[in-house]
Amino acid sequence: MKFFKVHIISLYALLIIAFSACNSSSYKISNSEVNYILIDSLVGYDQGLEDEIKPYRDSLKAEMLKVIGTAAEELTGGLPESLLSNFVCDLVLEESRSLKATVNPDVSIVNVKGLRIPISKGPITVESVFQLMPFENELVYLTLSKQQITELFNFMASVGGDGIAGASFGIKNKQAVDVKVNGKALEDREYVVVTSDYLADGGDHFTVFQSAIAREGSGLKVRDAIVQHIQKQTSANKNIESQLDRRIYHAD
Known part of the structure; x- marks a missing residue:
């Protein structure tokens, strides 16, 4: 599941960028902070995330195996x-x-x-x-x-x-x-x-x-x-x- 978490976070970030690009307003970064989050075996299993991803994964798998x-x-x-x-x-x-x-x-x-x-x-x-x-x-x-x-x-x-x-x-x-x-x-x-x-x-x-x-x-x-x-x-x-x-x- 750790890979799905990384992909969802990346997708979320891309969506923010995309929606920001569609906005005509101009923004400037006033402050930034970076935190590193370790993705390892200690990260808990997220059933909700699994349930959300499963239909898309199953659909893609069926298409790829044609x-x-x-x-x-x-x-x-x-x-x-x-x-x-x-x-x-x-x-x-x-x-x-x-x-x-x-x-x-x-x-x-x-x-x-x-x-x-x-x-x-x-x-x-x-x-x-x-x-x-x-x-x-x-x-x-x-x-x-x-x-x-x-x-x-x-x-x-x-x-x-x-x-x-x-x-x-x-x-x-x-x-x-x-x-x-x-x-x-x-x-x-x-x-x-x-x-x-x-x-x-x-x-x-x-x-x-x-x-x-x-x-x-x-x-x-x-x-x-x-x-x-x-x-x-x-x-x-x-x-x-x-x-x-x-x-x-x-x-x-």
Whole structure:
């Protein structure tokens, strides 16, 4: 119960801040005092608090334990490509292409380190997707020049690969070789990459994204895209599957 007490106190404090923000009056702090309250085994059990929280906890638990699909095999992460990252990148590219009529991404990038657990063979629950993708990252569209997308692929090659869809390349001397986008050699044009806002901000050393020619939000979280895709597959009586197809490979 000590954790619930901490969360309720935090929620109460946030509500005070929120209501204060809605008030047009101006306030100044005249005095402040800090007291530390130890939360340990000596804190008594509060049945009233438990009764108040239980309906919400039970409702959330029921939602999280919903089965939304079935994995035909275990999908694990790894480099240079993996069943897990291929699956997520493929669905991100597919789902993002249907979001906006004016944007048609060529490539999707998802860092495999951001996929926190494998997808186990068998039933897939909402909870397992939250464990796979616990972050509130949103998908964004980035426009890159030929030079920038070459830099992107060279960076990915230098770290041994990562999650990608819509493109392929070999790794030789830590450089990207035989680069193809949608099965074609790179052309002198702009390319649209869909990725998470975390990577778009330069996270995990994807600094090339910070100098993108253009950036546009999608309004769709990565986790929601995963849930949405799995539900679509289930509605079509399809299991969740993936494959290794040499989208990134060692050419040495």
